[in-house]
Amino acid sequence: MAHFDKKQIVKKSENPDRWYTDVILRSEMADYSPVKGCMIIRPYGYALWENIQGYLDKKLKDLGVKNAYFPLFIPMHFLQKEKEHVKGFSPQLAVVTIGGGEELAEPLAVRPTSETIMYDTYAKWIQSYRDLPLLINLWNNVVRWEKRTYLFMRTTEFLWQEGHTAHATFEEADAFAKTIMDTYKRFDEEELAIPVLTGRKSESEKFPGAKITYTLEALMPDGKALQMGTSHNLGDNFAKAFDIQYLDKTGKRQYVWQTSWAETTRVIGALILSHGDDGGLIFPPNIAPTQVVIIPVSHSDAAVSKCDSLKMELEATGIRVEIDDREEKTVGWKFNEWELKGVPLRIEVGERELGSKELTVVRRDTGGKRSVQLSAFSVQLKKLLNEIQKNLFEKMKKFSEENTHEVTNYDEFKNIMNNKKGFIRAFWCGDPKCELSIKGETKATTRVLPLDAKEEKGKCIYCSNDAKHRWYFAQAY
RNA sequence: CGGGGUGUAGUUCAUCGGUAGAACGCUCGGUUUGGGACCGAGAAGCACUGGGUUCAAUUCCCGGCACCCCGACCA
Numbered sequence: 001m002a003h004f005d006k007k008q009i010v011k012k013s014e015n016p017d018r019w020y021t022d023v024i025l026r027s028e029m030a031d032y033s034p035v036k037g038c039m040i041i042r043p044y045g046y047a048l049w050e051n052i053q054g055y056l057d058k059k060l061k062d063l064g065v066k067n068a069y070f071p072l073f074i075p076m077h078f079l080q081k082e083k084e085h086v087k088g089f090s091p092q093l094a095v096v097t098i099g100g101g102e103e104l105a106e107p108l109a110v111r112p113t114s115e116t117i118m119y120d121t122y123a124k125w126i127q128s129y130r131d132l133p134l135l136i137n138l139w140n141n142v143v144r145w146e147k148r149t150y151l152f153m154r155t156t157e158f159l160w161q162e163g164h165t166a167h168a169t170f171e172e173a174d175a176f177a178k179t180i181m182d183t184y185k186r187f188d189e190e191e192l193a194i195p196v197l198t199g200r201k202s203e204s205e206k207f208p209g210a211k212i213t214y215t216l217e218a219l220m221p222d223g224k225a226l227q228m229g230t231s232h233n234l235g236d237n238f239a240k241a242f243d244i245q246y247l248d249k250t251g252k253r254q255y256v257w258q259t260s261w262a263e264t265t266r267v268i269g270a271l272i273l274s275h276g277d278d279g280g281l282i283f284p285p286n287i288a289p290t291q292v293v294i295i296p297v298s299h300s301d302a303a304v305s306k307c308d309s310l311k312m313e314l315e316a317t318g319i320r321v322e323i324d325d326r327e328e329k330t331v332g333w334k335f336n337e338w339e340l341k342g343v344p345l346r347i348e349v350g351e352r353e354l355g356s357k358e359l360t361v362v363r364r365d366t367g368g369k370r371s372v373q374l375s376a377f378s379v380q381l382k383k384l385l386n387e388i389q390k391n392l393f394e395k396m397k398k399f400s401e402e403n404t405h406e407v408t409n410y411d412e413f414k415n416i417m418n419n420k421k422g423f424i425r426a427f428w429c430g431d432p433k434c435e436l437s438i439k440g441e442t443k444a445t446t447r448v449l450p451l452d453a454k455e456e457k458g459k460c461i462y463c464s465n466d467a468k469h470r471w472y473f474a475q476a477y
Numbered sequence: 478c479g480g481g482g483u484g485u486a487g488u489u490c491a492u493c494g495g496u497a498g499a500a501c502g503c504u505c506g507g508u509u510u511g512g513g514a515c516c517g518a519g520a521a522g523c524a525c526u527g528g529g530u531u532c533a534a535u536u537c538c539c540g541g542c543a544c545c546c547c548g549a550c551c552a
Contacts, residue, residue, distance in 0.1 A: 267552095
């Protein structure tokens with residue numbers, strides 16, 4: 001304990017922004033890059049991303065989605081085909097004007113998202129109703145020239161998956177967009193242990209070019225809401241802009257109905273913010289790069305071989321294990337290091353354990369120590385990992401519920417935004433002017449309207465005109 | 478793109494009108510290892526950049542650039 005403050009990171013409660021950056025850099029998740037606003041994802045951070053990819057990739061393939069790749073460069077005039085789309089993205093574009101030492105006849109945008117370049121091709125691929133539905137996903141990087149960046153949350157370049165589908169009917173497209181939203185919800189809640197609100201976005205908050213944007217919103221510990229992912233019903237907007245038509249069974253030409261949807265490396269930021277504490281990261285076991293770390297306290301042959309056999313036993317049941325047998329670091333140093341890295345469980349193996357029939361296992365989330373019998377060891381560890389997974393989710397669920405307020409007058413609204421923030425449920429008339437005024441006065445924007453929200457009779461929190469729905473408001477990240 | 482701040486060793490910072498110092502980290506040797514060990518020896522710097530002022534600038538002044546913080550834009 002005497003040396004504990006030596007290289008301590010800032011306390012999360014004292015300075016959350018600084019804590020967030022400190023933890024990411026010190027845990028070796030990511031590093032700053034020589035290019036402004038860009039981020040280097042280090043092996044430990046990338047391993048987490050690979051776990052995210054692994055889960056989502058499988059779920060998407062189960063839905064019949066196939067992976068493909070489309071080019072990084074997009075001819076400028078493609079982006080201009082859909083009016084709202086170009087308006088939404090042009091302020092954030094990076095544009096290549098020189099290639100091979102010569103000025104290009106037409107500048108190329110570095111993709112901010114791939115709708116336009118894909119749909120130009122979709123128009124060629126889709127001829128008949130037999131070509132539908134077309135379900136394609138890309139794992140790639142995109143560039144949006146953000147003025148202000150923040151590791152994982154908002155970087156100039158980021159990694160994501162973007163799915164793009166085309167369907168014969170509006171209903172089918174809408175159902176698919178919702179299915180994706182549900183898939184994301186399961187992922188966020190069951191894997192990342194982050195509870196989310198789902199529903200649709202207001203007109204002003206929806207994706208440029210979309211008819212309906214479905215969203216997943218999570219409440220972060222500082223009371224601000226983070227968009228964890230979106231799934232858009234694009235209607236026939238892009239179909240008309242890119243002339244994507246098919247012949248139906250009766251021989252009639254029809255426009256397709258489309259969806260696009262994405263989840264990004266931003267969810268890693270949400271993961272860090274949601275579960276971490278003063279000791280550093282805390283990863284939910286389902287997604288953690290390493291689930292169990294074994295630390296030999298002694299370097300005797302007996303202890304080392306005990307560690308090895310433990311590792312083999314656990315790995316055989318699918319648990320991700322690492323042994324930290326570096327001799328140049330002391331035991332205490334390693335404890336702190338692996339706590340910083342958020343590994344859910346730690347096992348210590350020294351002379352004391354060699355003759356014992358049980359081992360001490362330490363939980364990262366609660367700090368609790370427990371003796372675990374060596375018989376059926378891996379089964380019990382799996383149980384513990386599940387408990388941690390559940391505990392992290394329940395904790396965030398409770399936080400989210402405790403910080404969701406139902407409000408009927410604007411003073412109350414402002415009061416909450418001035419203090420703890422969080423989600424506010426309140427009637428809104430649907431007029432973008434009220435939305436904008438509320439944002440200007442409180443920083444809160446409409447985040448989401450749940451799909452199952454019943455129509456009610458109420459008065460807009462801002463203008464007192466008739467309102468049908470209670471929306472969720474919050475300050476956005 | 479507005480307002481503020483900072484640029485000195487790998488990192489965090491100190492210094493000061495006379496060409497630089499600490500801590501941590503790193504390397505080597507030794508002793509250690511059950512909650513961030515200790516001793517000793519090292520390596521490591523065109524003081525962001527360009528221009529002034531001055532006998533002399535890392536230090537003072539101005540411009541540029543970069544980064545950080547705070548606002549507007551955003552996954």
